Amino acid sequence: MGIDVAQVAINVLMLSSMYILMALGFAILLSVLGIMNFAHSVIYMVGGYICYQLAVVYGLNQWFSLILATVIVGLFGLFLERFCFRPFFGDGNRTMVMTLAIIVLVETIVNILVGTQVRSLPAFVPGVIKGAGISVSADRLVTFIIGAVLTATMILLIRKTMIGQKMLAISQDSVGAALQGINIYKISSTATVVACALAAVSGGLMAAILRLSPYIGDTMLVKAIEIVILAGIGSISGVVGAGLILGALDSCLPLYLSGAATEVVGLCVIILILLFRPQGLFGREA
């Protein structure tokens, strides 16, 4: 059986873009606020469910409901920063317990409201695009394009705008940044809103590709943590590289190995890289 290199490359890109989209918001929160936001998984899941609710139950336009879900979840991010992160600023243990509490509470509420049965959102763009011996589902292509655009936007936002520069300053030294007259809380809440909005976009898009259940976030959360730690804390553009590596591992290895073995090999590669470069591939020196 010959393996079509072009097809494999396309698969790698599609899978990587899904991973990167999920990891981007996580990376921003970890870099700027220094928060290991385990609740990212439920925010992603809630984004998917709101999109489903608006599009399928209320019958709105699917793209419009995706935007609306992003806005709603972004507003939730405002609440999250003010009442769940800010009171424990600089206390990693309590923030971690708080994010776990959010997971428990939100998962339970979603369970009560919509039940545990698996749902799926119809494809944003149905159909399969074929050409030159390569076939791609149109939905994945759309995810890839949106992922690429959002990633580029985020990198530009952080490199070129004032807010991004302030975020960088806080991530390097929050006390020093405050002494320079940067309003830490304002920037933190902006970062949280952006992170939650990104999670919601990826949740909505992924609800169409994968299935939707209250526990979909868990596996994606592990992938997001892997990517962000591999890229290194404080490196947003590094997320792209790490996402491509992980996407390549996860889409090429299953050709030869079983699903669980793929995970083992991928994780061992990441652990080995971290043992030689504890700050991650693209992170700054600790």
Added chain:
Amino acid sequence: MLKNMLKIDLSYQKVKYAKIFTGIVILLLLFLIPVFIHKPYYLHIFILAIIYIIVVCSLRTVALSGQVSIGHAAFMAIGAYASGILAKQFGLTPWLTIFLGAVVSMLFALAIGFPFTRVRAFYFSMVSLFGGIAIMNLIRVAEKWTGATSLAGIPPLDSLNIPGIVQITFSNQKAAYYYFILIVALLCLAFLYSLEHSRIGMTWKAISQSHQVASSVGINESRYRVLALAVGCFFSGLAGACYAHYNLVLTPSTFGFLPSIYLVMYMLVGGLGSFWGPVLGTAIFVLVPEIFRWMKEYTPLLVGGIMVIVVFLLPKGMVSLFYRNEPKIRKIHKKEALRYDA
């Protein structure tokens, strides 16, 4: 002056006696539980709680040296699977394999411990998280031995037969299991407690506060960190092996990513600063959902609510509820000290 000193001593004595008294009462209650509670289901919950208390206490032992492992459930799994497979495939008696399972878990910790000392604090947590998930997937891969999705048919503990003295059968006897696991847990906790208050425990605390200072006074940092990991993994392996021979069926998802995080959560909510914090946290988080089972799908809301309340009101964890008397004593002590200085 003498009177004042006497007063301090008296209050210390009082607290000490009160502590011993409550300890004895709690022990008595624990030993009397199977006498009053006959429903197997309730005993099952208590057994699970005690098994998890061993695991979380061993996790805290690892955390003492500044390494918060977020993959600790995987070591429980190694102990459980090693013991289960040895007993099932090789027909060894579970009394031996429980110990062997713990040793296998410890050897594994020794093997990965030295490379893992390269990463510290947060990065150690992350690497241990990935390591834990990798181990769980490895168990899924080794289908031939572990049965991939579930390992069934693990033999229960052999009946204990000393002619003329005791005869205890374990299969389907929850009360017998309860006493066995309770005694194992008490021994483990006693060992871990004395270890924490020994020179080794002090060294671990020194390393967690500053590894540079600790190294500069001649502490071999990596050796002590590996030691902490090995001790912690021995006891979690032991608990896992007990779980295997109690539950008789093992599934990888019992030891996956979320259970590992929940172990850390039990520890943090209970209180990282005290030996009894993890015990309290685990007991409450295993028992409360069962007590409020009648709330059905709303029960997790209660758990989340407890977490939020603890995080906001008790920064040092639940165990600080019981600290109330101590600051008072410390205050008297401080005042006296000041006066003596003057």
